[in-house]
Structure formats: structure tokens, C-alpha cells
Amino acid sequence: xxxxxxxxxxxxxxxxxxxxxxxxxxxxxxxxxxxxxxxxxxxxxxxxxxxxxxxxxxxxxxxxxxxxxxxxxxxxxxxxxxxxxxxxxxxxxxxxxxxxxxxxxxxxxxxxxxxxxxxxxxxxxxxxxxxxxxxxxxxxxxxxxxxxxxxxxxxxxxxxxxxxxxxxxxxxxxxxxxxxxxxxxxxxxxxxxxxxxxxxxxxxxxxxxxxxxxxxxxxxxxxxxxxxxxxxxxxxxxxxxxxxxxxxxxxxxxxxxxxxxxxxxxxxxxxxxxxxxxxxxxxxxxxxxxxxxxxxxxxxxxxxxxxxxxxxxxxxxxxxxxxxxxxxxxxxxxxxxxxxxxxxxxxxxxxxxxxxxxxxxxxxxxxxxxxxxxxxxxxxxxxxxxxxxxxxxxxxxxxxxxxxxxxxxxxxxxxxxxxxxxxxxxxxxxxxxxxxxxxxxxxxxxxxxxxxxxxxxxxxxxxxxxxxxxxxxxxxxxxxxxxxxxxxxxxxxxxxxxxxxxxxxxxxxxxxxxxxxxxxxxxxxxxxxxxxxxxxxxxxxxxxxxxxxxxxxxxxxxxxxxxxxxxxxxxxxxxxxxxxxxx
Numbered sequence: 185x186x187x188x189x190x191x192x193x194x195x196x197x198x199x200x201x202x203x204x205x206x207x208x209x210x211x212x213x214x215x216x217x218x219x220x221x222x223x224x225x226x227x228x229x230x231x232x233x234x235x236x237x238x239x240x241x242x243x244x245x246x247x248x249x250x251x252x253x254x255x256x257x258x259x260x261x262x263x264x265x266x267x268x269x270x271x272x273x274x275x276x277x278x279x280x281x282x283x284x285x286x287x288x289x290x291x292x293x294x295x296x297x298x299x300x301x302x303x304x305x306x307x308x309x310x311x312x313x314x315x316x317x318x319x320x321x322x323x324x325x326x327x328x329x330x331x332x333x334x335x336x337x338x339x340x341x342x343x344x345x346x347x348x349x350x351x352x353x354x355x356x357x358x359x360x361x362x363x364x365x366x367x368x369x370x371x372x373x374x375x376x377x378x379x380x381x382x383x384x385x386x387x388x389x390x391x392x393x394x395x396x397x398x399x400x401x402x403x404x405x406x407x408x409x410x411x412x413x414x415x416x417x418x419x420x421x422x423x424x425x426x427x428x429x430x431x432x433x434x435x436x437x438x439x440x441x442x443x444x445x446x447x448x449x450x451x452x453x454x455x456x457x458x459x460x461x462x463x464x465x466x467x468x469x470x471x472x473x474x475x476x477x478x479x480x481x482x483x484x485x486x487x488x489x490x491x492x493x494x495x496x497x498x499x500x501x502x503x504x505x506x507x508x509x510x511x512x513x514x515x516x517x518x519x520x521x522x523x524x525x526x527x528x529x530x531x532x533x534x535x536x537x538x539x540x541x542x543x544x545x546x547x548x549x550x551x552x553x554x555x556x557x558x559x560x561x562x563x564x565x566x567x568x569x570x571x572x573x574x575x576x577x578x579x580x581x582x583x584x585x586x587x588x589x590x591x592x593x594x595x596x597x598x599x600x601x602x603x604x605x606x607x608x609x610x611x612x613x614x615x616x617x618x619x620x621x622x623x624x625x626x627x628x629x630x631x632x633x634x635x636x637x638x639x640x641x642x643x644x645x646x647x648x649x650x651x652x653x654x655x656x657x658x659x660x661x662x663x664x665x666x667x668x669x670x671x672x673x674x675x676x677x678x679x680x681x682x683x684x685x686x687x688x689x690x691x692x693x694x695x696x697x698x699x700x701x702x703x704x705x706x707x708x709x710x711x712x713x714x715x716x717x718x719x720x721x722x723x724x725x726x727x728x729x730x731x732x733x734x735x736x737x738x739x740x741x742x743x744x745x746x747x748x749x750x751x752x753x754x755x756x757x758x759x760x761x762x763x764x765x766x767x
């Protein structure tokens with residue numbers, strides 16, 4: 185008959201109270217199943233045939249795993265070096281138990297009996313006695329402190345350098361990831377699992393609906409803002425950060441000079457932005473360091489998405505389109521003052537320019553080209569190419585495109601969600617995650633959690649602090665700590681199976697021995713399945729995002745083929761000629 189989890193945990197607790205004793209708790213022909221070493225003394229747990237049912241189902245095995253987890257956690261806090269922590273834990277639990285007693289007394293003042301009110305409260309907490317409640321509360325606090333010691337280390341902690349391993353994975357002395365029998369990393373760590381990108385942007389909001397691919401309508405002010413920002417970027421009127429601070433309509437990042445912090449696989453950015461950055465870096469950025477296939481695989485770009493994006497290509501927006509947008513922004517009637525097509529704003533010249541050149545949800549760049557009414561690319565104009573913001577990039581085959589003051593390409597995409605971030609995003613990637621070392625700085629050092637100015641902070645060959653994420657902005661001590669905490673919190677939260685990893689570390693630390701081979705194999709398989717399941721879910725979620733974006737681009741392509749108002753119609757508009765378009 186299957187026993188409740190709390191009975192197993194209770195049995196385990198009894199074992200812990202028998203430190204140094206090898207007496208069987210339950211008679212069993214298999215003998216002792218689990219041994220936990222506390223302060224050098226073996227504590228043995230014999231659960232008998234009650235475990236047999238637990239090994240027959242995943243739910244049952246999880247119940248047993250949770251119970252064993254509790255055993256090893258309690259064993260940790262029974263060690264001598266955890267005496268202070270254990271005392272604090274039980275003091276906190278005792279105070280909470282007293283609060284429950286007071287609550288029962290207050291409830292009884294309404295005419296009930298204290299014992300009855302206490303039983304009601306205990307039932308809601310899934311315990312039967314105050315002692316059980318105290319142990320439950322103590323265990324809850326133990327789990328909190330277990331994680332704190334795991335992540336933060338410090339004096340008296342049961343583990344050191346856990347954060348470094350979480351960041352870079354399990355590596356050998358040569359610095360290479362340790363592989364399992366299937367040639368997969370035993371633990372690849374945050375940097376390899378989530379591939380964090382450090383990104384900035386400048387957002388220009390527009391009034392056009394996000395899902396209106398060809399008849400989007402923007403105001404005169406929208407047209408002026410968009411044109412002015414592109415002109416400022418092309419002329420390097422200031423650094424990208426200062427221009428973002430001045431013009432970006434994403435107020436939070438504008439205060440941080442456009443800095444959006446860390447973007448990874450699970451960051452909740454709109455598809456056009458996040459996936460657009462991945463698409464550029466993997467498929468269009470021909471840097472010669474990695475093949476597009478290798479980069480696409482690393483960024484988990486599905487084959488169908490790669491095929492579509494290869495065919496679509498990197499969008500190229502002529503700089504002349506920004507100038508023309510400003511030139512026609514005021515025109516809402518013909519030269520003679522007639523309302524064309526009954527005053528439908530979709531036919532205003534500024535909206536024709538906006539929809540043709542800017543209202544596109546695939547990632548693009550701005551080129552020093554003059555517009556050509558017969559295509560969307562135009563031809564290079566020497567006057568534009570001479571502007572300081574345009575630079576020939578080897579990774580784009582020598583093509584000149586708009587860059588920031590450091591030579592980073594400025595990516596452009598139309599994106600939005602429910603109006604809040606709906607507009608044109610100008611994006612700069614400060615650090616790609618595809619390469620371990622860029623300009624002599626490793627990914628690990630770039631995302632260091634050390635404090636700038638200290639001996640532990642990574643240094644360049646001259647002995648100076650490297651340029652890293654935490655000192656990217658000139659901040660005071662509080663601001664720097666916040667950026668360090670951003671990295672730490674990212675690492676702490678990245679692994680949904682972190683509790684399982686902590687368990688495995690505890691098993692080694694406490695010298696836990698599983699004497700039953702079947703039980704050990706079942707637990708190992710359970711933990712492996714937990715990790716595999718989390719990776720499968722990550723891949724599935726990413727595939728869904730790629731499918732959604734590609735479907736969106738397909739819809740855009742159909743709409744632009746059939747219904748986009750040609751730029752040649754601007755002359756008809758100015759002449760006062762009504763006209764039809766599309767199907």
C-alpha cells in the first residue's frame with residue numbers, strides 16, 4: 185500500500201535523530217537503502233517495502249525523491265558548522281508556531297473552542313500537530329538558507345564557487361566543458377544555455393497599428409521624429425547612448441542611455457526584436473568566424489525559419505527615405521487643395537513612404553542610398569556615404585551601413601505590442617553571445633560579478649579594468665551593484681532544475697550512499713529526465729516564437745505584394761488624381 189510522502193519524510197527525520205546508530209527502522213530483506221554521513225557518523229535509513237510502490241510511477245518516485253531531499257537538507261543543518269544557522273531556523277519556526285496559537289485563541293473568542301480552531305488552522309497547513317508544524321516551518325526556512333549558501337557562499341557555507349560553475353558550466357582543469365557518454369555537456373552553465381546578448385535600443389513610437397502591414401497611418405510628428413532620429417544617427421550628432429537618452433520613447437531604457445541589459449532565450453522581448461537580432465547575427469553577419477549553419481544551430485534557429493530568412497535577406501532601408509519622409513510629412517491634400525480619395529490618410533505621401541520603407545517586420549539596416557520609386561533599395565549616393573555614421577562593414581561584404589560611434593551596426597525593425605513599444609527600434613548589440621572571446625575579453629569576464637576597481641575584477645594586458653557589462657555605464661556604487669545583481673539574478677533563475685543540482689551537490693558533500701542499485705538508477709534517471717524535460721520545453725518555446733514570427737513575415741509578404749501603395753502614386757496625389765491600388 186502506498187504511504188503518504190510525509191510518512192517517508194517522518195521516517196527520514198527519525199533516522200536523523202539516530203545519528204551514529206545503525207538500528208533498522210523498518211525490517212527489510214534488502215537492508216539499509218540510504219546512508220547519510222553527519223560529522224563523520226553514518227546514519228542509515230531502511231524504508232523497507234514501502235519504497236517499492238514509489239519506484240513504479242514517476243509521481244511516486246518524485247514523492248520519494250522529495251522525501252530523500254528533505255533527509256539530506258536536514259542532515260546538512262544537523263552538522264556542527266551549521267549550529268548557529270539551525271538555532272536561528274528553529275527560533276523563527278517557534279515564533280511562527282506561537283503566531284498560530286495566538287490566531288487560534290483569537291478565533292476561539294468568537295464562541296468556538298481553542299482546540300477546534302487550532303485543528304482547523306493546522307489542517308490548512310497540511311499538518312496534524314504543532315510539532316509537525318514547527319518541523320515543516322523549519323524545513324521551509326532550511327530550504328531558503330540552503331539556496332542562499334549555495335548561491336552566495338561565505339563563511340560557514342557548505343559549498344564554494346557555485347556561482348562560477350553555474351555561469352560557465354562544469355569544466356575540467358583545461359577549461360573545457362566536461363562531456364557525458366553521449367558527448368553532451370554534463371552541465372553547460374548559464375552562458376552556454378541561455379546565450380545572453382547585451383543590447384541597447386532607441387525607440388521611435390508611431391501611431392500606425394502594429395498588424396497593418398501596408399496601410400499604416402502615422403502623424404506629421406511621427407514622420408518628423410523618425411526622420412530626425414535617422415539624420416542624427418547618420419551625422420553622429422552624439423553618441424548612440426546620448427541620442428537614445430534624448431530621443432528614445434522607451435523611457436526606462438532612455439534613462440540608461442538606451443541600455444536594455446541582458447537579452448537571452450527566455451527574455452520577454454517582441455519576436456521582431458529578439459529573433460531579429462539572432463537572425464542578423466547568425467544568417468546575415470558573415471564574419472568568417474563561424475558558418476551560418478553553426479551559428480543558426482547554436483542560436484536554435486529552426487531549419488524552416490533559416491530557409492525563409494535566407495530567402496528574405498537582410499532588409500535595406502535607403503537613408504534618402506528618411507529625408508523624403510520629412511519632406512512630404514505635411515502633405516494631406518493635392519497641390520490645388522483637393523482631398524484625394526476622399527481624404528483617406530492611407531494615401532498621404534508620408535504614409536506611402538512609411539509603409540514602403542519602414543513598416544516592415546524583418547530585421548534591416550540603413551544604407552547611404554537615395555530612394556528609387558521602382559524598388560525599395562535605391563542606389564548609393566556619395567553625399568550620404570560621406571556622412572560619419574556610414575561605415576563599410578567587412579561582415580556585410582563591404583557594404584556601407586549605418587553604425588554607431590564605435591562601428592557597431594545599427595539594426596532597424598518595426599515591432600510593437602499593444603501600443604507600449606509599437607514603433608521603429610534602432611538596435612545595437614554591445615556583446616554577442618556567439619563567441620567566447622571578443623577583443624580579448626571572454627564572455628565569462630564580460631559578465632563578471634566582481635566589483636570594478638577591485639583586484640578580482642578582470643584586467644586587460646595593461647592592468648586596467650576591462651570594459652564589461654557591470655561598468656558599461658558610468659554609475660555610482662549603488663548602480664554598479666544593481667548591474668552585478670542583474671547578472672547574479674539571471675544566473676540564479678536560468679535553470680528550472682536548480683533544486684535537483686543542489687541535491688546532487690549535497691549528496692556528494694554529505695557522502696550519501698544509495699545501497700540499492702535499483703533505487704539509485706531510478707533516481708539518476710529521474711534527475712536526468714528532469715533536466716531533459718526543461719531543455720525540451722526551452723526548445724519547444726523557442727520553436728513556437730520562430731513559427732509565429734515567420735508566419736507574421738509570410739502575411740506581411742502577401743500583403744505587400746498585393747496591396748502596397750506604389751511610391752509613384754505620390755505624384756498622382758499631388759496632382760489631385762484619385763486612384764485605386766492593390767487587390
